[in-house]
Amino acid sequence: xxxxxxxxxxxxxxxxxxxxxxxxxxxxxxxxxxxxxxxxxxxxxxxxxxxxxxxxxxxxxxxxxxxxxxxxxxxxxxxxxxxxxxxxxxxxxxxxxxxxxxxxxxxxxxxxxxxxxxxxxxxxxxxxxxxxxxxxxxxxxxxxxxxxxxxxxxxxxxxxxxxxxxxxxxxxxxxxxxxxxxxxxxxxxxxxxxxx
Amino acid sequence: xxxxxxxxxxxxxxxxxxxxxxxxxxxxxxxxxxxxxxxxxxxxxxxxxxxxxxxxxxxxxxxxxxxxxxxxxxxxxxxxxxxxxxxxxxxxxxxxxxxxxxxxxxxxxxxxxxxxxxxxxxxxxxxxxxxxxxxxxxxxxxxxxxxxxxxxxxxxxxxxxxxxxxxxxxxxxxxxxxxxxxxxxxxxxxxxx
Numbered sequence: 001x002x003x004x005x006x007x008x009x010x011x012x013x014x015x016x017x018x019x020x021x022x023x024x025x026x027x028x029x030x031x032x033x034x035x036x037x038x039x040x041x042x043x044x045x046x047x048x049x050x051x052x053x054x055x056x057x058x059x060x061x062x063x064x065x066x067x068x069x070x071x072x073x074x075x076x077x078x079x080x081x082x083x084x085x086x087x088x089x090x091x092x093x094x095x096x097x098x099x100x101x102x103x104x105x106x107x108x109x110x111x112x113x114x115x116x117x118x119x120x121x122x123x124x125x126x127x128x129x130x131x132x133x134x135x136x137x138x139x140x141x142x143x144x145x146x147x148x149x150x151x152x153x154x155x156x157x158x159x160x161x162x163x164x165x166x167x168x169x170x171x172x173x174x175x176x177x178x179x180x181x182x183x184x185x186x187x188x189x190x191x192x193x194x195x196x
Numbered sequence: 197x198x199x200x201x202x203x204x205x206x207x208x209x210x211x212x213x214x215x216x217x218x219x220x221x222x223x224x225x226x227x228x229x230x231x232x233x234x235x236x237x238x239x240x241x242x243x244x245x246x247x248x249x250x251x252x253x254x255x256x257x258x259x260x261x262x263x264x265x266x267x268x269x270x271x272x273x274x275x276x277x278x279x280x281x282x283x284x285x286x287x288x289x290x291x292x293x294x295x296x297x298x299x300x301x302x303x304x305x306x307x308x309x310x311x312x313x314x315x316x317x318x319x320x321x322x323x324x325x326x327x328x329x330x331x332x333x334x335x336x337x338x339x340x341x342x343x344x345x346x347x348x349x350x351x352x353x354x355x356x357x358x359x360x361x362x363x364x365x366x367x368x369x370x371x372x373x374x375x376x377x378x379x380x381x382x383x384x385x386x387x388x389x
Contacts, residue, residue, distance in 0.1 A: 064350045064351050064352075065350030065351075067236075090350045090351065092351060111317075113319075116305070116319075116320060116321040116322065117301075117321070117322050117323070117324045118323065118324055118351055118352050118353035118354065119349070119351035119352075119353035123351055
């Protein structure tokens with residue numbers, strides 16, 4: 001079970017289209033992903049935050065087994081999370097977050113730990129560049145009551161399916177003026193869709 | 197863990213160097229916890245509070261934390277702990293009835309960061325240690341429970357746990373510390389489901 005944290009200060013994150021593109025297009029350390037880079041993998045998944053106290057605006061994918069850890073920021077669009085330029089390595093979602101509260105009154109950022117005790121369900125090993133599915137998960141609240149901290153669980157879910165998510169992802173990539181240049185990643189997604 | 201123990205909400209059982217420190221209701225627990233591959237220098241990120249006058253980080257550095265209980269209950273912190281140094285034989289004095297390790301962790305990250313003037317959060321990552329049961333008799337003064345060797349993958353998931361018998365080596369260390377007449381009974385720990 002993961003735990004939830006609360007940040008009671010003013011809005012720190014605002015997702016503009018420019019920020020979103022930075023997240024999606026930014027490789028390791030924020031450098032843009034070269035469309036010709038054949039070592040880059042497409043990684044995607046889904047978080048259903050309908051029962052969470054916040055929306056979903058960012059997801060942090062951590063690379064493990066290195067001398068110093070490396071993080072990628074996955075973009076989030078209506079629950080669909082993805083990145084078009086992940087380098088080979090071992091990864092899992094470490095943290096994610098968004099904004100919650102009452103607009104203009106109590107709005108503030110939320111940050112969640114997906115699970116930091118060993119391997120969690122999103123763990124993947126990218127040895128060969130390709131397309132990788134982190135899974136679909138639903139936020140389940142476990143209220144702690146008055147005297148204990150609230151906890152939550154990201155429960156694997158079969159809906160939406162990998163196929164449905166791929167269809168959404170392909171539509172998104174092909175319709176975006178900045179992302180449609182990643183023809184290799186789109187081809188990987190189409191090939192995987194054909195297999196399902 | 198460190199905060200709770202400092203606040204007096206838990207018990208950190210001590211390591212002992214003399215049999216005179218052992219009363220009738222307690223026993224010297226002898227064993228070892230190993231991590232494969234071992235922690236690299238600087239791998240643990242421990243920054244507990246902005247100011248750590250009691251050295252809480254030292255209670256975690258290169259150490260495991262094993263939560264003891266008197267019955268094989270569900271995996272949870274009991275705050276009655278021993279914190280053996282990894283890769284070294286330990287000699288902890290524990291109550292004879294606390295013969296179950298119901299939860300164990302090796303902390304790889306415990307970093308306190310401020311998020312506002314009045315609130316801090318702790319970023320915590322841990323390696324989970326499998327549960328074990330000790331065989332402790334009422335007449336025991338000292339019990340050797342084995343070496344718990346933990347193999348981890350790059351995600352810090354324990355992929356294999358072995359309980360090894362290094363009694364001969366541990367016995368030499370025990371007699372050096374407690375005298376040649378001291379008796380160390382071998383009772384290798386068993387996994388606790």
